[in-house]
Amino acid sequence: MSTSAFGTYGGRYVPETLIPALDELERGWRDALADDTFHAELHALLTTYAGRPTPLTLSERFAPGKRIYLKREDLLHTGAHKLNNALGQIVLAQRLGKRRIVAETGAGQHGVATATVCAKFGLECIVYMGEEDIRRQKPNVERMGLLGAEVRPVDFGTKTLKEATSEAIRDWITNVETTHYLIGSCVGPAPYPELVAELQSVIGREAREQHLAAEGRLPEAVIAAVGGGSNAIGIFHGFLDDADVRLVGVEAAGAASLGTGRAGVLHGARSSVLADEDGQIADAHSISAGLDYPGVGPEHAFLRDSGRASYVGATDEEALRAFRDLARTEGIIPALEPSHALARARELDAELILVCLSGRGDKDLAEALLGLEKLA
Amino acid sequence: MKKLVIYLMAEPETPELARAAVDGGADIVELGFPFSDPLADGPVIRRAAERALSRGMRTRECLDVLRQTHELVPGTPLIPMTYSSLLEAYGWERFADDVQTAGGSSMIVADLPVDVRPETRRVQLVAPTSTDERIALAGANTDGWLYLVTVTGTTGARGEVSSALPSLVERARRLVSVPLYAGFGISTPEHARSVAELADGIVVGSRALQVAEEGPDALREYVASLRSALDTVAVVA
Structure with missing residues (x-):
């Protein structure tokens, strides 16, 4: 069994199509971590924009x-707290040259954070959200719309975060060349869990x-x-x-x-x-x-x-x-x-x-x- | 002869459907073991998986269907296609052993890239995004043939054959020595013919599932139409 930073947990259990994108993300992330300008840009955003x-x-x-x-x-x-991660990943996405952002959201807080940073940086933003969550988190759906994001309802399965995440990953598989998947939690294939943990x-x-x-x-x-x-x-x-x-x-x-x-x-x-x-x-x-x-x-x-x-x-x-x-x-x-x-x-x-x-x-x-x- | 691979979801009717597909000219049958969260699949296969699960098709039931199918079409290679979660729960080695015992020829795990658990013998997939290095690695580790994912995307019928295929085939020919079968997005005899001009075989899934809804006769006829299209290529080539 292969091991990762988290013992036998973690890894990359994804279709082959995504592996090169995960490699690219991992390289971009290591470069960013070693680059003072990345830290300076993120620090400025966290203090002057996020509060x-x-x-x-x-x-x-x-x-x-x-x-x-x-x-x-x-x-x-x-x-x-979702904005800490969204800001870090959007700066990273800029470094990777990705102009289209997809995300999943459950409560809508990560969707709002993603829509917010996309508005600030002028990037296309698509947020997948289960229909059940759209119902119970209406204010956040309205905020995302106002911020210029497209909220795509997910109407199958549990109609909650699980299916929204699957659909966001399927979108990423389909548009991987142009798109950064701005995952909202410390889940998903490596390097996402480590990357999100560092940003949070x-x-x-x-x-x-x-x-x-x-x-x-x-x-x-x-x-x-x-x-x-x-x-x-x-x-x-x-x-x-x-x-x-x-x-x-x-x-x-x-x-x-x-x-x-x-x-x-x-x-x-x-x-x-x-x-x-x-x-x-x-x-x-x-x-x-x-x-x-x-x-x-x-x-x-x-x-x-x-x-x-x-x-x-x-x-x-x-x-x-x-x-x-x-x-x-x-x-x-x-x-x-x-x-x-x-x-x-x-x-x-x-x-x-x-x-x-x-x-x-x-x-x-x-x-x-x-x-x-x-x-x- | 170009090879024709037909995908069917494991359900109680599947052995009869597999026989119809073989009668129509399928060389290999892929048997989907349904998973609740199939990341590589588009809506048709996802919905088929949801239905199969709602009918109680869990790993043991799927292995039974595999066994019954093998009894009906003993000469046809049968290849379960599923996701890591099922193997994790059942036990990776035990799953591979029981598939073999039930008559499976190999397996495909859609969310298991070649460098994860290389000891699990399976048909490897490569995609247009794969680097040369990964194509070579997949070719060296694959079980019999290499599955070319023709599109960057999920499974499901598409209007046209992927423009990414020619360069993927060209790279794979240079890097690996096993036969190359292409899948994802192929649904019509025209698609089948144009893909088979490049690859050694084709895999048809979503459209086959839709036709299988109409029963074994419709499936046999559909598979035969793909077979004829492929045979034109074989003659020309």
């Missing part, structure tokens, strides 16, 4: 008795410094929601070498690729996936479109097996309660995705906790209010 660094906010009322710090990716331009690791680097400045020590635990896993990998990367800091990923209970999945191959990588005993991919279920995905980044599977990170689940109801409670106690409306992390953070057996507040909840209001009504 980095994002603040660290101490929340004292949400979970009495604990000191929970929120890394405020919800305050980033476009309202979620700015979250962890900033948060570690900010936490040290605020508390004079590191947090006991770092906790983040995991769908594909990019915000979690981004914040975890800041603390991987701090053996005393617990890393906790929180999956949606109905989409627990790490908690209840098995080794499998989905969307170009070997990882832990929700699948039946024959390898057929199972449907995921979550109120949060961003977590409603049966796969997860291969690095998370590796971190789980190595014991460096642990992964737990939160139900739709627990996430909804945390969503409401953060709004009422801190005046912050979180997205439903990080609401899963908040739900586990407040009952974690630790006092000093860092939570990645990966996005804001405006997009979720309709779905969340409906869900809260049912709870009452």
Whole structure:
């Protein structure tokens, strides 16, 4: 068995047509990493356009008795951490000479981030989105349209992120010469998981410094929601070498690729996936479109097996309660995705906790209010 | 003689359909083992896979269909075509062993490029985007023949034969010594003839699946029309 940076996870399980493009991407990425002008351009965009660094906010009322710090990716331009990755990849796409961008989106946050950077750089943008997600994330569909992107509905299978990702990859296979596939999470064939993790690791680097400045020590635990896993990998990367800091990923209970999945191959990588005993991919279920995905980044599977990170689940109801409670106690409306992390953070057996507040909840209001009504 | 490869999705009716295809002049039958997320496939094969899965066609059932098909057309090479996830779940070696036991001649794994798991013996695919180095590697590792993907794209019928094919065939001829069969996008006798002017054989999938919906007689007739087109080329060449 071939090995990668993530043990037996990762790899390139894609049709041959894509291999030269992945080689080209990998070369372009290595060149960019070694090039000061790439880092300077990205840094300028992150600070003057995206709004980095994002603040660290101490929340004292949400979970009495604990000191929970929120890394405020919800305050980033476009309202979620997704822009860190989209900006990095668009600068890379420019270096590769690609003028057409395709992306998949679940909650719509990655689609909006991609549409945003394409508008800024004047590139053609096509976003694949499942019909079920179009229904439940309407504000983001409207934003993408306004930004000049074409949203292509995917009307088969689960009609969510899984199928949208497959269609984006099929588009890439068909238009590979002209197109960059701007994947939204740390999933997919190599080098994407590593590339996205590196672009998101700015979250962890900033948060570690900010936490040290605020508390004079590191947090006991770092906790983040995991769908594909990019915000979690981004914040975890800041603390991987701090053996005393617990890393906790929180999956949606109905989409627990790490908690209840098995080794499998989905969307170009070997990882832990929700699948039946024959390898057929199972449907995921979550109120949060961003977590409603049966796969997860291969690095998370590796971190789980190595014991460096642990992964737990939160139900739709627990996430909804945390969503409401953060709004009422801190005046912050979180997205439903990080609401899963908040739900586990407040009952974690630790006092000093860092939570990645990966996005804001405006997009979720309709779905969340409906869900809260049912709870009452 | 140019070779004719027909793709059918593994379902309970498939052994009869395979016999019809062989009667019509197919030399090899590819047997699709359906996967829920087939990245290399266009809408026709994707929908066929969805239906097969909804009818309970999992790996064991597909192997049974392979066995039954082999009993009906014992002289025809049968080649399962599927995706890595099925092998990962079933066990890579066990899958290859059980395919062979059931009468399979080789296999094709659509999302397994030549440098991943080279120990898994299979028919390799190359595409117009493949470098010379990769074509040579695929040619050296392939099992019997090399599958030329004629287009940068997914499976499915197209209006015209790919303009990328001539240069791909030219490169492959220079780099490998095995027969070259071309597939993806071929649906009509005219396509078949023009592709066979270049390649040693053709693979027809999506259109064959659509015709197979009309039953074995329609499939036999359709395959025979492709056969005649290929035989014209063989005579000319």
